[in-house]
Amino acid sequence: MNKTDAVRKRATVGPSVREAIAFAMRGDATAFQWLIAVFHFFCFSILGLVLSANNAAAQTIGYRQSNLASNLPNVADHLTPNLPDPWGVAFLSGQPFFISDHKIGGITVHDATGFRAAPGGFTIPNAAGTGFDNPTGIVADQDSFVGSPSLVKPILVVTDQGTVFT
Numbered sequence: 001m002n003k004t005d006a007v008r009k010r011a012t013v014g015p016s017v018r019e020a021i022a023f024a025m026r027g028d029a030t031a032f033q034w035l036i037a038v039f040h041f042f043c044f045s046i047l048g049l050v051l052s053a054n055n056a057a058a059q060t061i062g063y064r065q066s067n068l069a070s071n072l073p074n075v076a077d078h079l080t081p082n083l084p085d086p087w088g089v090a091f092l093s094g095q096p097f098f099i100s101d102h103k104i105g106g107i108t109v110h111d112a113t114g115f116r117a118a119p120g121g122f123t124i125p126n127a128a129g130t131g132f133d134n135p136t137g138i139v140a141d142q143d144s145f146v147g148s149p150s151l152v153k154p155i156l157v158v159t160d161q162g163t164v165f166t
Contacts, residue, residue, distance in 0.1 A: 068114030078114040090140035098138055098155055105132030124157060133159040
């Protein structure tokens with residue numbers, strides 16, 4: 001071994017990859033385990049970098065939450081007492097938000113700022129017509145039609161009793 005090899009050997013912490021492969025082929029388990037450990041370290045390091053870069057890119061697309069209406073004071077911009085248990089929200093482009101209120105059995109309508117908007121809201125009757133039903137889901141689709149193509153009803157409401165209203 002010449003002087004250059006001796007300096008190179010002192011500068012490395014463990015065996016080189018070439019030496020580890022040679023040791024592994026001769027049956028030296030310690031060198032082979034070192035090689036596997038180095039391989040795992042690099043794989044997990046690269047995986048961590050990829051995942052953190054992906055997470056950082058996702059965080060650059062931001063949204064700001066604005067609580068527009070609530071039945072609780074000091075939670076949203078507008079206090080709406082008849083909004084105790086909202087289950088769904090639907091809207092059409094340029095139209096107000098339709099919110100299904102499960103507890104009161106109706107739909108309330110709010111504009112983009114959180115104020116009540118026309119038509120204000122309506123009650124969902126139960127199947128017997130003796131009271132109200134509790135809406136659980138609401139869908140808005142401006143291209144939907146129920147019954148015939150000439151009958152366009154863009155808001156569909158489903159209740160917890162299984163009734164579908166248009």
